[in-house]
Amino acid sequence: MSSPAHLDQTGSSTPSVADLLDPLHSQIRELMKIAGTAGLSLGVYRRGEPAYYANFGYRDIHEKLPVTERTVFAGCSLTKLFTALSMALVVDDESNDINWDTRIKDVLPDFAPVDFNMREQMTITDVLSHRTGMSIGNFYLGSDNNMLIAHKDSIKFLNDQVPINPFRSKMQYNNLGFEIAGLVIDKVAGSWADIFRQKFFAPLGMKRSFAGRPPPETENVAKAYNTLESAHPGSLPGALSAITMIPELETAIVVMTNTLALNDCPDWVTQLIIEQLLDAPQRNDYIAAAKSSAAATRQWYPNTLRALSEEHKTRRAAKPLDAYTGTYWNKQKYLKVEVTLEDGRLYWAIQGLETEKFELTHFDGDTFSWLRPRDYLAERGRWPEDPPVFWKLKFSTYDGSEVISTLNWVHDPDVLSGEDFVREI
Structure with missing residues (x-):
């Protein structure tokens, strides 16, 4: 049944959100099928109308449990929104002696990258606007959602980052800016997680939103999946989501999924919805775009x-x-690599974790590769889209010695010098 028509700011009657979006359901299902997305939930709010919900697929494939509007999904990068809002609250609090131009080093005295601009000039505004020029260090998320860098080592990890673009020269997406922002909030206001809960979730009645893993007794929580090349999800860590606000229409769109799919399905769905709400005169073929991606x-x-x-x-x-086996540490000794020989095969394990152990195949000389097919990496719960250089490890000797002393890994393609790991003696 159609919802009542909506009156815009001029008093003219416009179709309701339900009337506009219900006809898109078949396209949304097709986009999910192409991507291999297990479950999707979308919510649209337009001022003056009830919230619109539509749910597709499963929160649990094995048990055939459907997605509902009460399903809890992983927030992923949507937490950036809450981090930025939390920082705004901290800045607006007159009891805190910080503002948007406060330097990071003045709040975090141990923040000391080698680069002068990053160390001496970086501000709160810089880290939240992706303009630091700092390297990304994306390897910290490993298999099965392992966080390879411990929270206590965050500053050491940040201090190892280097400039890959001139400071404040361009927008360069970087998760680490929000890690820095979180550390600033922790230092000034106690805990960014507490601010999430006390200043946003509680006042808005968001009793099923959490700043971490939901308590074990929480019902209706979506399992996370990675999609294999056959487009059939397996029970593995993964999720993608999207949020868009259209101020002119006083409208917000949230699309949540529980799958790291073959493409950015929630983004395609969001764009499809935006075109419909804006009554765009020209429409994109998102089915074709999804197939291509x-x-x-x-x-x-x-x-x-x-x-x-x-x-x-x-x-x-x-x-x-056996010449390559041993324990290798990075410079500040917060990250190690274990290289072992088992049944005639060479393996390496980041942080010595069994879940991070991968076989090494000979590439050339003292260089080895750990590249494996996409499905194998997806089954291990990894994000398998890194460039060729990421999958090589180069061992080397010191001063002409025959004894292997160093392992070099280019885990950031923008820092081709890589990172050296020195063999423990």
Whole structure:
């Protein structure tokens, strides 16, 4: 049944959100199918109308449990919104001696990157607006959602970042800016998580929103999935989400999914909804775009394998495999790599974790690769879209010695010098 028509600011009658969006359901289901998205929940609020909800697919595939408007999803990068709002509250609180131009080093005295601008000039505004020029260090999220850098080592990790773009020269998306913001909030106001709960969730009656993992007794929580190339999700860590606000229409759109899919399904769905709400005279073919993007994702592994193969001008022999074994530490000793030899095969494990153990295959000389097919990496709960250089490890000796002393890993493609890990003696 159609909802009552909506009156806009001029008093003219416009179709209700339900009348506009119900016809999109078949396209949304098709976008989910192409992406391999297990479950999706969307909510749209337009001033003067009841909130609109639509739910698709499953929060739990095995148990065939459907998504509802009360399903709890992982917030992922939507937490950036709450972090920025929390910082605004801290800045507006006159009892705190900080403002948007406060330097990070003046709040966090241990913040000391080598680069002068990053160390001496970086402000709260810089970190929240993605204009620091700082390297991204995206490797910290490992398999099965392992956080490879402990919270206590955050400052050490941040201090290891280097400029990859001139300071304040351009917008460069970087999660680490919000890690810095969170540390500032913790230092000034006690806990960013407490601010989430006390200043946002509680006043808004958001009793089923959490600043961390939901309590075990919480019902209707979506399982997270990674999509394999066959577009069938498996029970693995993954989620994507999107939020958009249209001030002119006094409208907000939230799309939550529980799948790290073959493309950004919630983004396609959001754009589809925006076009409908704006009555766009020209429409994009999001089904075609979704098929194209999913096909590109499926080409990641063969393209990466081809790129690495093209580097093989020569294939120099490796040393005996036991020459590479040992424990290797980065400079500040918050990150280690364990290299082991088991049944004649060489493995490495980030932080020595069994869940981070991958077999190494010989690439050239003292260089090895840990690249595996996309489905294998997805089954391990990884985000398998890193460039070719990410999948190589180069061992080296010191001053012409035959003894391996260092392992170098280019985990940030914008920092081609990589990071050295020194072998423990």
